Amino acid sequence: MSTARFISLEGGEGVGKSTQLRALEAALRAAGKDVLTTREPGGSTGAEAIRSLLLGGDADRWSMRAEALLFAAARADHVEKTIKPALSEGRWVLSDRFLDSSLAYQGGAGGLEIEAVRALHRFGSNDFLPDRTLVLVLPEGQERARQRDGDASDRIGGRDIAYHAAVADAFASIAAAEPKRVRMVDASGSPEEVTRRLMTELAELL
Ligand code: TYD
Helix, strand or coil: CCCCCEEEEEECCCCCHHHHHHHHHHHHHHCCCCEEEEECCCCCHHHHHHHHHHHCCCCCCCCHHHHHHHHHHHHHHHHHHHHHHHHHCCCEEEEECCHHHHHHHHHHCCCCCHHHHHHHHHHHHCCCCCCEEEEEECCCCCCCCCCCCCCCCCCCCCCCHHHHHHHHHHHHHHHHHCCCCEEEEECCCCHHHHHHHHHHHHHHHC
């Protein structure tokens, strides 16, 4: 049996991430992998409790620094209670968002700097990283009507267009800085084509 791998799926709002998460899970199962699908913020009891603190309430509920610390705390619990135990049982772990969301949303777009947020991850989770991070990106001007109901209503998804543009720029610089781990994947075209592209980026790990 091949080594269990930890994969994260990332992307801004409206790139079809939820659809691709399900499709990727199915494709990995079809390839014979035992897959645990999880999400951030959340994925463990403690982290799910922090999720409601992070996504609910008024826009100014947390300062950007407090927000980054809460994400890092949620992630520390998720890694320790869910991700590492599953990997040690030989299961693949597929996470809907992980560290790179914090680097992009709080670091790049939130103005804290990517390196400062990475330092929180070093402290919180010993810099534990995915084997591969897939970032779904739509070519400029092709963003789908960003807000299905619900997306815009959480504290972070509802931030303005400039913030979400900065998130996209940050994902691009993260991918440029860590080309081995982080791969940008074109999210345009049919869902099936996009899933094939994602699987191509995982081929060497299968
Ligand atoms: P969610 O409803 O899970 O949205 P999505 O379908 O976009 O993944 O909400 C998660 C929100 O939290 C999303 O707007 C991205 C944001 N987020 C951060 O800002 N930093 C992080 O570290 C993570 C994991 C998520």
